Amino acid sequence: MSLVSQEEQIIMKIQSHALEDLKIGQNESSARLVTSEMINAFADVSGDKNPIHIDADYAATTPFKERIAHGALTASFISAVLGTQLPGDTAVALNLNVNFKRPVKIGDTVHTTVTVIDIDTKKRHVRFATDCVVGKKKVVDGEALVYVRKK
DSSP states (O other): OOSSOHHHHHHOOOOBOOGGGOOTTOEEEEEEEOOHHHHHHHHHHHOOOOHHHHOHHHHTTSTTOSOBOOHHHHHHHHHHHHHHTSSBTTEEEEEEEEEEOSOOBTTOEEEEEEEEEEEETTTTEEEEEEEEEETTEEEEEEEEEEEEOOO
């Protein structure tokens, strides 16, 4: 089962920004609807079968009262923006630091934004602020360090 629908695959176009093209403050965003199928597939791929993610009866006994997405699933949305939009196919991730602020639940749409905050042209390293928001509430934030190829 694909985590990305056929419609999303048709719409998705991988961008390519070389190091010289990047500017401080430049950003890109995406939105992903979290589904039960997505969480189940991530559990299968990652091996993380914690019942808080996959068992509705168990999850009902927790403070969350329902299933929640894996934090790493939400963090993977950051990787997707970096690898397909900014900088895109010129990127090699070196480090991703994330802070999990709130749970993400089935039916939530996660809006992910990455913003260039520092460029080291000598090392070809670009630092990005990363944010994931549901509604008006931040669910994940952090920073990413990415190696970016030159033209």
